[in-house]
Every structure is written in C-alpha cells, then in structure tokens.
Amino acid sequence: MTVPTLPAILLRKLCLLTAVVNMAGNVIIVFFHRPIYTWLGVPLPVDMYHFLLESVLSFTIGVAALLVFLHPDRAIGLLKICIIGKGAYAVVTFTFFAVGRLHWFPLLYAAWDAVFVLIFFLYWIQLESSDLLQLEHQTMAGLKRPNSNRALIIGFSLTGNGAKAIECLTEGLRTGGYEVDTISPTPYDKIYRFPMSFIEFVKIILRAFVRAPTRIQPVETPNDDYDLVIVESPTWLLGMAAPVEAVLQDPSNRRLFCGRDAAALVVCRGAYQRTRAMIVRHLERCGANVVAARSWTHQGFEPRRLMSLWFYLIFRRAGVPPLLAEPRYGLSDKSLSEIKIYGQSLARRTRSRLDWTLINPEES
Numbered sequence: 402m403t404v405p406t407l408p409a410i411l412l413r414k415l416c417l418l419t420a421v422v423n424m425a426g427n428v429i430i431v432f433f434h435r436p437i438y439t440w441l442g443v444p445l446p447v448d449m450y451h452f453l454l455e456s457v458l459s460f461t462i463g464v465a466a467l468l469v470f471l472h473p474d475r476a477i478g479l480l481k482i483c484i485i486g487k488g489a490y491a492v493v494t495f496t497f498f499a500v501g502r503l504h505w506f507p508l509l510y511a512a513w514d515a516v517f518v519l520i521f522f523l524y525w526i527q528l529e530s531s532d533l534l535q536l537e538h539q540t541m542a543g544l545k546r547p548n549s550n551r552a553l554i555i556g557f558s559l560t561g562n563g564a565k566a567i568e569c570l571t572e573g574l575r576t577g578g579y580e581v582d583t584i585s586p587t588p589y590d591k592i593y594r595f596p597m598s599f600i601e602f603v604k605i606i607l608r609a610f611v612r613a614p615t616r617i618q619p620v621e622t623p624n625d626d627y628d629l630v631i632v633e634s635p636t637w638l639l640g641m642a643a644p645v646e647a648v649l650q651d652p653s654n655r656r657l658f659c660g661r662d663a664a665a666l667v668v669c670r671g672a673y674q675r676t677r678a679m680i681v682r683h684l685e686r687c688g689a690n691v692v693a694a695r696s697w698t699h700q701g702f703e704p705r706r707l708m709s710l711w712f713y714l715i716f717r718r719a720g721v722p723p724l725l726a727e728p729r730y731g732l733s734d735k736s737l738s739e740i741k742i743y744g745q746s747l748a749r750r751t752r753s754r755l756d757w758t759l760i761n762p763e764e765s
C-alpha cells in the first residue's frame with residue numbers, strides 16, 4: 402500500500418473541483434443560460450440541440466473526473482478520456498475563436514479545460530509512479546541469490562556533491578559488511594567537467610533539454626559478483642546526468658544490473674522526482690530488482706538555494722556573494738549522515754524468498 406504524496410492529494414482535489422464545476426456549471430447553464438447570457442451580452446444559442454449536446458458531453462467529463470476522484474487506484478483510463486475530452490474541446494474552441502466565428506465567452510471554458518489537460522497529465526504521472534514514493538521511504542527485500550557482500554556504485558559528480566554522497570554511502574555499506582567498488586563513467590565529450598566555461602555550461606543544458614545521449618568509454622568493473630548495484634546521479638535540467646544515463650542506455654551494460662538488487666541515489670538542488678523515476682525505470686528495464694531510490698536536495702530554501710547554485714557555478718566558491726548565497730553549497734551534514742544510514746540499510750536489507758533465476762531465467 403503506497404501513501405499518496407502531497408502533489409497527488411492536491412491533484413486529486415483538483416479533479417473534484419473540475420467535476421463539480423463541469424457538472425454543476427452545465428446544469429446551471431442549461432437552465433439559466435438565457436438570463437446569464439443576456440446579462441453578459443453573449444449571443445443566445447442558435448441551435449438548442451447542439452447547445453444541449455455540448456452541455457451533456459461536458460457534464461459527462463465532469464462525471465468521469467468525479468470517478469477519478471473517488472477511485473484514484475483505477476483512474477488512469479478515465480484520466481486519458483478526460484484529457485482527450487477536455488483537450489479536444491479546448492482545441493476546437495480556440496480554433497473557431499481564431500477564425501473569428503466565436504464569441505469570447507466559450508474561451509473561458511476552453512482555457513479552464515486546457516489547464517485541466519495539464520493537471521490530468523500530472524495526476525496520471527503521479528498515479529503511474531506511486532511505487533517511487535515507497536522506494537523513497539523504505540528499503541525493499543532483496544533477491545534470494547548468492548550473497549557476495551560486494552556492491553558496485555556507479556555515479557557521476559561535476560561539482561563534488563555526488564562524490565561526497567558516494568563517500569558517505571560507501572561508509573554506510575562498509576559498516577554493513579560490504580566491500581565497495583566505485584566507478585564513474587568517462588564521457589568522450591570534454592564538456593562534462595568542472596569548472597566549465599559558459600559555452601560548455603550552455604551545451605550541457607541544451608543537451609539535457611533535448612535529452613541528447615552522450616557517448617562514454619566502455620564500462621569496466623573490478624569484479625563481477627556484485628549482489629548490489631547503486632546508481633548515483635545529479636539532476637541536470639529535470640533529468641538524470643547524461644553520462645550516468647549513457648551507462649543505463651547501453652544494452653551491453655545490462656549485465657551489470659540484470660538479476661541483481663539495485664538502488665538509486667539522487668543529489669540535486671531541489672528537483673529530484675524525474676531523475677529518480679528515470680533511474681528506477683532504467684534499472685527495471687535492465688532486469689534489476691530495485692530495492693530503494695532515495696534523493697537528497699541542497700540545504701537552504703528557495704530562491705536562495707537556486708541562486709547559490711548559480712553563484713557556485715559562476716564563482717566556484719560557496720557563500721559568494723554573502724547575502725544572496727547560502728554559506729555552504731550543496732548537501733548539509735544532516736543529509737550526508739542520512740546517506741550513510743542509507744548505505745547501512747541497503748547492506749542490511751532483508752532477502753525475499755523470490756529466487757532471482759525465476760524472474761530472470763535467461764541469466765541463470
């Protein structure tokens with residue numbers, strides 16, 4: 402059983418809002434359109450049949466939204482219908498307005514519907530990824546497989562936060578009885594370094610924006626009997642860092658994850674959700690048993706935290722300029738000790754009774 406996140410609770414309430422507005426609004430408009438339209442100076446409907454049909458369809462979308470609110474666990478199909486219904490209405494209305502054949506009044510409905518297309522999409526994403534919340538708070542059972550007590554950490558750090566996080570994670574894993582190997586992907590492209598020039602920064606951002614894959618040197622590991630693999634990545638423009646993604650995208654690296662327990666560790670200024678989801682889904686596609694996926698954000702509050710990041714990238718020093726930037730850039734001591742505990746919890750994870758050869762027969 403997964404606990405709903407705050408955004409999921411909010412999005413669900415917004416579904417109730419549009420349900421009430423669509424249902425009650427259409428009933429009111431059908432019965433009272435004459436005085437309302439006259440008062441607003443909107444022309445009265447010419448074709449009552451079409452007017453009623455449109456209201457009934459909009460009312461039905463309200464009913465669908467109500468069902469989404471009442472049964473979020475079974476709501477994804479209905480959300481798709483709501484997206485198509487509201488999206489189509491908004492597109493048709495904007496088009497007719499653009500060609501000059503419509504009064505401005507229906508534009509209000511269309512704008513409302515366009516906003517809700519976005520809200521329904523966001524809720525759909527939340528519902529599809531409810532398992533991620535569990536992985537953030539709990540360490541799941543590992544596979545029943547030969548226990549090597551050896552872990553591999555794959556991570557990439559530009560400005561040092563990920564490197565510190567990996568150190569703490571390693572410490573935690575060692576306390577839990579693990580031997581740890583760490584590797585960092587080496588991109589052929591030289592833009593992935595720190596300090597970087599402004600042009601290099603822009604290139605990284607643009608490539609992250611279009612999620613352009615990067616090429617890395619073949620991944621070689623000191624051992625191959627790991628029972629746990631942890632993937633660490635910073636967030637770059639709302640997604641995982643290209644060099645780490647390159648490891649997970651290369652089918653020849655599937656061997657590193659398939660039939661093993663795996664975990665994710667994300668460090669970022671504040672936006673961890675998509676990076677975490679990307680790592681977990683990649684790991685699952687590679688045949689790993691994902692036991693945990695945790696994220697840590699920079700210390701401080703917005704907007705100072707964001708400014709601290711920019712200033713650190715520009716001046717390469719924390720706390721400059723003094724009032725605008727946090728005195729320390731990146732993860733707090735508290736976060737670093739939590740990462741150490743994360744390492745311990747991974748090392749001491751329980752084992753399920755699920756035999757790993759059963760879920761990955763080709764790897765047995």
Ligand SMILES: Cc1cc2nc3c(=O)[nH]c(=O)nc-3n(C[C@H](O)[C@H](O)[C@H](O)COP(=O)(O)O)c2cc1C
Binds near residue numbers: 563564639731
């Ligand atoms: C090019 C670039 C893009 C970034 N984009 C984001 C972002 O979209 N959201 C966010 O929360 N942090 C973002 N960050 C901040 C990093 O995730 C954060 O500084 C992280 O701690 C860096 O890890 P590292 O020190 O191991 O490189 C970005 C950093 C860089 C360098």
